Amino acid sequence: MPTSRTNPGPAAAARNRSALLEAAHAVFAESGTAAPLSSIARRAGVGQGSLYRHFPDRVSLVAAVVEENVDELEAASAAGADLPDLLGLVTRHAIESVGVVDLLAEDRPRRMLQLRERVAAVLAAHHEAALAAGQVPQGATVEDLMLGVELVAGALTRRPAGERAAMAVRSWRLLGMAVALPEGVR
Structure with missing residues (x-):
């Protein structure tokens, strides 16, 4: 049967x-x-x-991964994470998803701009407090922070996976910032 x-x-x-x-x-x-x-x-x-x-297609899957990353960033912001923690989370996403942003930016630039605006809005919500606390260099704007994210992500693109976290920390330090990478990021 x-x-x-x-x-x-x-x-x-x-x-x-x-x-x-x-x-x-x-x-x-x-x-x-x-x-x-x-x-x-x-x-x-x-x-x-x-x-x-x-x-x-591959780009649809990549877009969904990036969308989830931005959702996670927004949730962390809403839960009270400070700017170094948020930048650490963005850095973790960059470490884990090298090449994702480039692929999406080439195929879906409008979607990438929307996601970038969401990330910038999260960072902007914490910018003034981070300036007052000395967590970012004096005079740094939200656009400067976004440039930092892009520079750090770019520094990771051709690094072996095992070197990315250390490279990210060094990159942020060169930009004058101590970013808190989430536990378990290596």
Whole structure:
């Protein structure tokens, strides 16, 4: 007698999307954005068809990863993180996702600008307090902070994964800032 499988419906779709994004974060951190999408599907425990239903191409998946990173930054800001912690989180994202921003900027510049504006808004919300606390160089503007993020991310692009955290800390120090990298970032 054949067994029937019930279709889990929309609940499975949400779980699959979440698993795919979690796997994409890990695979991109290990292997970069050129990693085979099949490795992401495999790590997520779903078929490639499921991956392509959620993300029709590599850039769509990369955009979703960046979007999640910005959501995490906004949540940390709302939870009361200070500017060095927020810049540390942005730096962690850069360490784990080298090449992600470049790929997205080339293919979807308008979307990248929107995400950049969201990051700048988070940093702007903490800028005055960070200036008053001496956490950023006197006279540094929000645009200066965004330039710092871009410079640090650029410094990481051709570094082996094991050297990125130390390079990020050195880069921020050269820019006159002590950034708090989240625990576990190496």
